[in-house]
Amino acid sequence: MPIVRPFLGFCESLGYQLELFGAVLVRLGSVPARSRWIVEQLYQGAVQGVHVVLLVGLFMGMIVSLQTGIELARIGQQDQIGTIVAVSMAREMGPFITATILAATMGSSIAAEIGTMAVSDELAALEVLSVDRIRFLVLPRIVALAIAAPLLTILCDAIGILGGGFVAQSQLNVSFQLYADSAVEALRDPGSVLPLPKDVYSGLVKAFVFGVLIAVIGSAAGLRARGGALGVGIATRQAVRDSIITIIIANYFMTWFMYQA
Amino acid sequence: MSAAPEPAGAPESVIRFVDVHKAFGAQKVLQGLSFEVGRGRTLAIMGPSGTGKSVVLRHAIGLIRPDRGLVEVEGRDVGKLSKRDLSDLRRRMGFLFQEGALINWLSVGENVALPLRENTRMKDAEIRDLAQAKLELVHIPDAWSKMPAQISGGMKKRVGLARALVTDPEIILYDEPNAGLDPEIAASINELIREVQQELHVTSIVVEHRVGCIKTVADEVLFLEGGRALVQLPPDRFFSSDHPRLVQFLGANPD
Numbered sequence: 001m002p003i004v005r006p007f008l009g010f011c012e013s014l015g016y017q018l019e020l021f022g023a024v025l026v027r028l029g030s031v032p033a034r035s036r037w038i039v040e041q042l043y044q045g046a047v048q049g050v051h052v053v054l055l056v057g058l059f060m061g062m063i064v065s066l067q068t069g070i071e072l073a074r075i076g077q078q079d080q081i082g083t084i085v086a087v088s089m090a091r092e093m094g095p096f097i098t099a100t101i102l103a104a105t106m107g108s109s110i111a112a113e114i115g116t117m118a119v120s121d122e123l124a125a126l127e128v129l130s131v132d133r134i135r136f137l138v139l140p141r142i143v144a145l146a147i148a149a150p151l152l153t154i155l156c157d158a159i160g161i162l163g164g165g166f167v168a169q170s171q172l173n174v175s176f177q178l179y180a181d182s183a184v185e186a187l188r189d190p191g192s193v194l195p196l197p198k199d200v201y202s203g204l205v206k207a208f209v210f211g212v213l214i215a216v217i218g219s220a221a222g223l224r225a226r227g228g229a230l231g232v233g234i235a236t237r238q239a240v241r242d243s244i245i246t247i248i249i250a251n252y253f254m255t256w257f258m259y260q261a
Numbered sequence: 262m263s264a265a266p267e268p269a270g271a272p273e274s275v276i277r278f279v280d281v282h283k284a285f286g287a288q289k290v291l292q293g294l295s296f297e298v299g300r301g302r303t304l305a306i307m308g309p310s311g312t313g314k315s316v317v318l319r320h321a322i323g324l325i326r327p328d329r330g331l332v333e334v335e336g337r338d339v340g341k342l343s344k345r346d347l348s349d350l351r352r353r354m355g356f357l358f359q360e361g362a363l364i365n366w367l368s369v370g371e372n373v374a375l376p377l378r379e380n381t382r383m384k385d386a387e388i389r390d391l392a393q394a395k396l397e398l399v400h401i402p403d404a405w406s407k408m409p410a411q412i413s414g415g416m417k418k419r420v421g422l423a424r425a426l427v428t429d430p431e432i433i434l435y436d437e438p439n440a441g442l443d444p445e446i447a448a449s450i451n452e453l454i455r456e457v458q459q460e461l462h463v464t465s466i467v468v469e470h471r472v473g474c475i476k477t478v479a480d481e482v483l484f485l486e487g488g489r490a491l492v493q494l495p496p497d498r499f500f501s502s503d504h505p506r507l508v509q510f511l512g513a514n515p516d
Contacts, residue, residue: 117364125362128322129376129424130348136379 013242017220023134024142024216034140041144045106046151052101053152054159060093061085061160065167069174078174082182085164090187090199094157095149096251099210102149103243107218110141111239114222115232123223133223142215149211150204157203202258209250214243274333275300275432275464276321281330282488283316290316291327292488298481303458303465305479305496309510312485314468315359318434321466322356323347334432352380355425355433355463359440361417363409363424370396370405373423380428395423398460399453415446422453426461433457435467439474451477472500472511484510 031038065085072078114137117123126133161183168174187197194201218239225235276298283291290313298304306314319325320332323339332339334350342350363372374392377383383391396402399419409417418438425433438454439447451474458465458478467478475482475496482499484491484507492504500511 121358121360121362122364124319124324125356125358125364127324128351128354128356129379130351131375131379 013220013224016224017216020134020138020220020223021212021216024139027132027135027139030135030139031143034135034143037136037140038143038147041140042148044109045102045144046148049101049105049148049152050155052105053098053156056097056101057089057094057156057159058163060097060156061089061163062167064088064093064160065164066171069168069172073172078168078172079178080182081164081168081172081174082161082179082184083186085168085179086161086183086186087199089157089160089164090197090203092203092251092255093160094153095203095206095210096247097160098149098153098156098207099214099247100244102145102152102211103214103240103247106145106148107214107239107243108236110215110218111221111225111236112232114138114219115225115235118223118225119228119231138215138219138223141219142212145211145215146208147211149207149214153204153207157200198258202254205258206251206254209254210247213246213250217243217246273300274298275335276304276466277331277333278317278320279331279333281320281327281332283313283320283325283328290488291320291330293330294485294489296483296490296493298464298466300464301462302480303467303478304493305467305469305475305482306485307469307475307482307510308485308491313488314485315436317485318356318436318466318468321432321434322351322354352376352428353431355422355428355430357418357421357425357433357435357438359436360414361409361421363417363420365409367409368405369401369407369409369412369420372409372420373427375424376428392423392427395427396420398426398457399423400449413446414441415450418442418450419453422457426457429461431463433463433465435465435469437468437470439469439471444473447471447474448477450474454478476500 065081068084069078069081072080072084114123117137123133126136165176165179165183168179169176187199189198190196221235221239221242225231274297279295281291281294282289294317296304306317308314316325320327321334321339323342326340335353337346337350339347339350363369364375367375370389370392373395374388377388377391393402393405396404399422401416401419401423404412404416404420409420412420435454438450442450454465454467455478457463465478467474469475479496481493482496483493484499486506491506492499492502494502499507502508
């Protein structure tokens with residue numbers, strides 16, 4: 001049956017990713033010894049990706065502000081624009097946009113780097129040298145992305161809310177002060193788990209999970225790459241595709257768990 | 262196999278393949294390969310492309326497990342070793358990959374130091390001294406801070422050899438050490454292999470096509486064809502053999 005082979009491939013791939021994640025968990029004690037590599041990966045992931053996140057976040061906030069502002073103005077509720085932009089950025093847009101950017105940049109880069117090592121005998125060399133590939137290659141990347149994703153999400157949220165404010169003031173005749181007050185008020189609502197604004201920390205928890213997912217999927221695709229440059233290309237494409245699909249599915253379940261369950 | 266090394270007075274066998282079979286899908290690569298390498302000896306493996314020469318090396322170091330047969334190193338069945346035991350065994354072995362297989366984002370010095378950094382609790386200064394000593398042994402004392410992308414193919418092989426030697430292995434496996442090198446650099450690599458053998462008394466397998474390399478480094482030569490050892494002879498007898506297949510192969514491959 002034509003569906004059987006892709007399904008088996010999916011199960012095999014998922015099994016490998018879970019096994020890899022488990023192997024990383026049992027090596028978490030090695031994080032301090034890997035700090036040099038974690039910082040290096042963090043620089044690549046967070047610092048070098050900042051401008052993209054800022055640019056996309058800014059325009060996303062502007063779009064949300066404009067789209068909702070036009071509709072709210074029809075019913076005379078444009079003073080609520082700040083609430084809507086702030087809540088959408090903190091809960092969904094910030095973590096999701098940041099994760100999508102990280103999947104396209106860091107996820108693909110992790111798969112390509114490790115995949116190139118796989119097809120050029122560098123992984124075999126590590127094995128021959130008795131170097132633990134998971135501790136050496138995968139752990140620093142996962143920890144770095146788990147840190148980078150929430151940090152970039154904070155930036156994305158902030159610039160998006162700011163961008164929304166510019167649009168509210170310049171195109172929808174809502175004063176920046178009014179916009180900012182409603183945005184801050186909307187994000188004040190504390191959660192039952194932590195004494196922090198729920199919409200902010202739930203977004204950051206999502207970002208953390210997305211960061212881990214992107215790194216695990218990218219590393220797994222790279223480690224399984226075979227067959228020269230073509231194989232590296234396939235691994236990279238798979239990593240980005242699978243990361244985005246997984247982020248969307250995980251996002252739904254986390255939203256359900258955090259706001260409904 | 263038409264000839265075998267004389268057992269009388271032969272050194273203790275360190276690497277032993279007995280009736281090893283290996284297939285990748287429908288392609289049968291090894292079909293009953295048997296040979297032995299004595300302690301301190303160097304066996305060169307020669308044969309047409311695609312006959313599984315590199316596969317032999319990968320079996321010896323446990324990167325591949327045989328479908329059938331025995332691969333024994335230092336009296337231990339490599340195919341049945343646990344991960345930990347295999348790792349212990351590998352620390353006594355070195356492997357020079359065809360292209361060097363250097364980690365691209367580490368400097369030359371860090372590449373050589375890598376096995377010590379990852380597997381020992383030695384101090385940084387000690388690791389640096391040991392790695393630098395190996396770089397000196399392979400005649401590239403000033404290469405520490407260079408990156409793999411900045412160095413030539415010949416230099417990559419030297420770095421790969423320094424990395425293979427840094428744990429003071431008793432066995433070294435060379436996968437086509439002359440591949441992609443011009444004759445002058447190839448000759449210097451062959452000399453280097455010879456020096457390593459003489460100074461460190463290691464047991465080696467060298468997979469190589471070039472006659473010059475084999476004449477310089479080998480104590481015995483094995484000709485691999487059809488997944489089996491066709492002959493295993495000392496170099497002088499190998500290159501003067503009147504075996505029709507050897508005559509045909511060497512006639513087409515005079516270098």
